[in-house]
Amino acid sequence: MTTDTRPQTATPDLFAVPAGLETPNLLLDLDVLERNLDEMAGLCQLHQVGLRPHAKTHRVPRLASMQLDRGADGICVAKLGEAEAFAAAGVTRMTVAYPLVGRDKAERAVRLAQRCELTVGADSVAGARTLGEAFAAVGRLLDVLLIVDSGLGRCGVAPADAALVAWDIAELPGVRLTGVMTYEGSVYAATDRADLTRRSQEAAGVVVDTAAAIRSAGLTLSTVSLGASASARTVVAEPGVTEIRPGIYAFNDLGQIALGNATVATCAVRVLATVVSHPEPHRACIDAGSKTFGQDGLPATAHVDAYGGHGLLVGLPGWRIDRLSEEHGWLRWAGPGEPSPLTVGQRVQVVPNHVCMVFAGLGEVTAVRGGEVEAVWPTIGPGASR
Structure with missing residues (x-):
């Protein structure tokens, strides 16, 4: 150095x-950070949408505390290791927005859920089954959000398959399906501000419509969660969205400047x-x-x-x-x-x-x-x- x-x-x-x-x-710069935190929290409060910032952006317990103190109702993380560290620092509500697969992850999730209110994402019956078995073995239920592909083509079930997968997951012991989630990363391909708005609205529409189809199939869902800083200011106002999980918004970077x-x-x-x-x-x-x-x-x-x-x-x-x-x-x-x-x-x-x-x-x-x-x-x- x-x-x-x-x-x-x-x-x-x-x-x-x-x-x-x-x-x-x-x-x-703490002054700029605090203004950014207050802006997003204010938007969420205005539209009555939950804010669960993605703390994998920073991985700093003190910054997670600042987000919680300034309007967030929990944090989001990518990996169990992040969740465990934030729980050790006193964070009590978390979403692991990443498919947890394997008995080792399931057993760690059980231990973590003893320290915080835990929600996890899943996009396969196999992954959810292993989690459910571990939680059922100790007489507990794990809240699960079904990950839906809204256009990025990474993780997530296809919207057309979501109702069937949702039912299969909901019937597993040890699991409580509470909603749907997506990472609408496809919006980052936007060429200008108008294109960004259009892509963001389309992604929100895909997930809201998917949730409606699952409800029509007979399941109750309370959460419809989207997760990109690029789209946050648009999707927060879309009817049917109940939660957003942006991460970069707190700090911003050149990618956010380029998108406007x-x-x-x-x-x-x-x-x-x-x-x-x-x-x-x-x-x-x-x-x-x-x-x-x-x-x-x-x-x-x-x-x-x-x-x-x-x-x-x-x-x-x-x-x-x-x-x-x-x-x-x-x-x-x-x-x-x-x-x-x-x-x-x-x-x-x-x-x-x-x-x-x-x-x-x-x-x-x-x-x-x-x-x-x-x-x-x-x-x-x-x-x-x-």
Whole structure:
């Protein structure tokens, strides 16, 4: 890691950064974060929709507590390891939005349900059966949401098959089917704001209609849950939706900027990095590579020309993070005319393409307010991905 002892002064888009921070470093502006949390909580309150933020975005217990304190009625996670760590930190209501398959996962879920109010997603009778057997063996019921494919083509049953699968799951011992859920990741392919709205409404319609078909088949469902930050501001107002599970909304990133959901000013995070090499005017390297940023590009190719690369270099128009190796971000000049100057040792701030990968890569976040460090929070440790 590289240390620069010079303070960095804020501009409208640059964070005020205290001297002495090592790089690479994930900075979180608490004022911006709190505004983002309040905005989404307010939308959910307005439309009487539950908010269960996806905490796999950050994996930080203190941030989950802030979300709960500011309007969330629980959190969502991807893996049991995440759920176990958050339960140990005192979170009492969680959804594991990931198919749990196998006896080992089922037994861990039983132990977890002794510490929190647990809901899990399932998209197969086989997976739900193993869970139900483990819970029935101890005389308990596990709340299950049927995962529905709303267009992404990843997990989830086809809407046409949902009623039959729902009945098969509902009849299993140890299981209580309480609703349907989806991750409408297909909306990230939107080319513009109008396309994003259309895709979001279509995804919501698929899941609401699927829930209606299951109810018509004779089952009672209370929850219709959708789960993407890209679509959250649209689907929260769609009739029939009862819950949303966005994660990135709290921080925002370049993917959300490209979709029109955020601006640089509403991005609560920056990766602070240092220029460590500048051998020619048109190229340089920073000390943040794929281990910091991950390799994710922008979700929609329609935005690559406008934003491109592996993150937005704030306040450095014309410079692009053109390539990543493990420990290097390869800066290349892509602007008109001669390159604007950089200096070795200069600190730069980057809005990442995908903020989830930065939390995972760096393993901690530096919380700042008014240019002063308030705290450094680690992400949950080894085992979180199991």
